[in-house]
Amino acid sequence: MTLKLGTIGTNWITQMFVEAAHITGEYALSAVYSRHSDSGAAFADKFETEATVYTDLNEFFNSGIDVVYIASPNGLHFAQAAEALKAGVEVIVEKSAFDNTKQYEAIYTLMRENNVHVFEAARHIQQANFKAIAKKIGEMEHISGATFVYEKYSSRFDAYLAGENPNVLNREFSAGALADLGVYPLYAAIALFGMPKSSHYFATLLNNDTDGRGTAILRYADFDVTLIFGKGANSYLQSEILGYRDTIIIDNIAELEEVIYDDGQGSRTVISTPAPANPMVEEARLFAAIINEPVANEARYNELLLTSQRVNAVLTNLRKDAGVVFPSDPA
Incomplete structure (x- = not known):
């Protein structure tokens, strides 16, 4: 199944992922979210696509997309991924995916409740x-x-x-x-x-x-x-x-x-x-395989998820060790 792809973020890394996704033949850019319609339209125009530009996140997530690629500033990842999961949309989120283990646990719960996947884009x-x-x-x-x-x-x-x-x-x-x-x-x-x-x-x-x-x-x-x-x-x-x-x-x-x-x-x-x-081609291809054939690729997905969870836990601990605090960190 060709996956209808939505994107959040109009920077160079989002362009690279869309190009990679199209190379695989597994995705078609369908929707672009941007706070500004002009920048969203300029991004969509880079591709031979009829993607619709949205400035409202709720409309974007309910536009019929199958999967969203999130490349917004790190501090926005959690709220945007949570909204996507609640709408039943598969989530690919740039690293660092989430701020701390508390956020990761909440995302994990939403992922299981809505029977969708969350992928952290660690291309290397x-x-x-x-x-x-x-x-x-x-x-x-x-x-x-x-x-x-x-x-x-x-x-x-x-x-x-x-x-x-x-x-x-x-x-x-x-x-x-x-x-x-x-x-x-x-x-x-x-x-x-x-x-x-x-x-x-x-x-x-x-x-x-x-x-x-x-x-x-x-x-x-x-x-x-x-x-x-x-x-x-x-x-x-x-x-x-x-x-x-x-x-x-x-x-x-x-x-x-x-x-x-x-x-x-x-x-x-x-x-x-x-x-x-x-x-980014190999990760885009792997994510599509897991989404389209979840049973056959369950072990591969569980390995990705475990690695992502471990990275999040160590990131949280490292910041705590150095006294670097984010607004979302538990008091």
Whole structure:
């Protein structure tokens, strides 16, 4: 069944997802929500579609769409996803999906009550090069630790330096380095190694008490995984997974363009394949398969859901550890 797709958000990542969805042949853009009709119409015009533009969320969710892709500011995800679930609409929500475990539990309840799915869009863990990393880990004799790095200068950091308080650098909108960029290396760690025994976050705060960069440490039984991320600088450090002598070297834990296995004895092998032009195709294809054939894909969905829940729990704990509070956090 071709899924009628609705979108919330008119930025670059929404455009990338719609293009990926169309590449799969499993979706057709049917509805676009925007607070402003002009921006919604401009977004819809980028595609050969007769999608209807809505400025009212209730009308949007009751327009006959099968699935919604939510790429609004983080702080809006929960309310929009909840409204979608109540309308019986399948939900794909950008990471970080929800602010804390309390929100996740409420969404989980709504999902079960309305017999629909919730997917967190973590595109990198569905890519072929990520699966190559997982396969190689399974072949290694021992894991000694890992370091994952994702630090990029935000397009809005100049505005922050000029005295403004942009949404993407404002904890009042559930934003910050951990929620926006740290979630990439965190997702990779949990997808590869499971739930850590403990987690700790050393955050560097901006003058608005939002975390601008930081280092998180995930403690496992036999090793640690260090996550380094930030929005106020550019880092070109590679990410690594350490064995004894051998090492997996990753150019970028979010983009995954090149992955190398070094055996520690003078031999290096490229285990990656050329990165896809659109990195969201595989996740879009997987989500459609689960929606259209839920029984056959139940195990795959449960694995996705468990990983998402674990990521949410660790994100919640990391912020608590660093004293970074969102408005939606329990008192």
